[in-house]
Amino acid sequence: xxxxxxxxxxxxxxxxxxxxxxxxxxxxxxxxxxxxxxxxxxxxxxxxxxxxxxxxxxxxxxxxxxxxxxxxxxxxxxxxxxxxxxxxxxxxxxxx
Numbered sequence: 001x002x003x004x005x006x007x008x009x010x011x012x013x014x015x016x017x018x019x020x021x022x023x024x025x026x027x028x029x030x031x032x033x034x035x036x037x038x039x040x041x042x043x044x045x046x047x048x049x050x051x052x053x054x055x056x057x058x059x060x061x062x063x064x065x066x067x068x069x070x071x072x073x074x075x076x077x078x079x080x081x082x083x084x085x086x087x088x089x090x091x092x093x094x095x096x
Contacts, residue, residue, distance in 0.1 A: 003075075007057040011050045011082055011091045019047075028090045035088045042067075046081055050091075056082065 013019065016032040026039040026047055039047055046063060053059035056078070064074055085091040 006079060006082075007055070007060065009056050009093045010054060011056060011059075011086070012094050013051065014089065014092050017090050028085070030089045033089055035090065037085065037088060037090055043081060046078060050082070 014030070016030060018029045018031055020027045020029075021044070024041055024044065026044040028037040028039070028047075029035070045066075046059070049059045049062050050056065053062055060075060060078055063069075063078065064071060067074065082091060086093060
């Protein structure tokens with residue numbers, strides 16, 4: 001997926017995914033496939049911002065304003081997380 005296409009996407013939670021916060025971290029479970037995934041504190045923040053922002057671009061902008069990080073590093077890490085979660089059926093892409 002092209003970078004601009006990626007940033008224009010909205011990532012949403014499929015209806016068969018259960019999300020729970022446990023001691024500041026997030027646990028994701030796809031009830032259909034049994035896929036289980038844990039997010040650390042930074043991954044949890046990325047997850048929450050992705051759900052609130054409306055687009056991946058807006059999530060990136062919010063995260064960039066919150067963390068002292070190189071822009072390319074943040075983009076690479078955000079893209080890796082989103083693609084991994086989509087690959088495991090824990091997020092889906094939807095046009096905004």
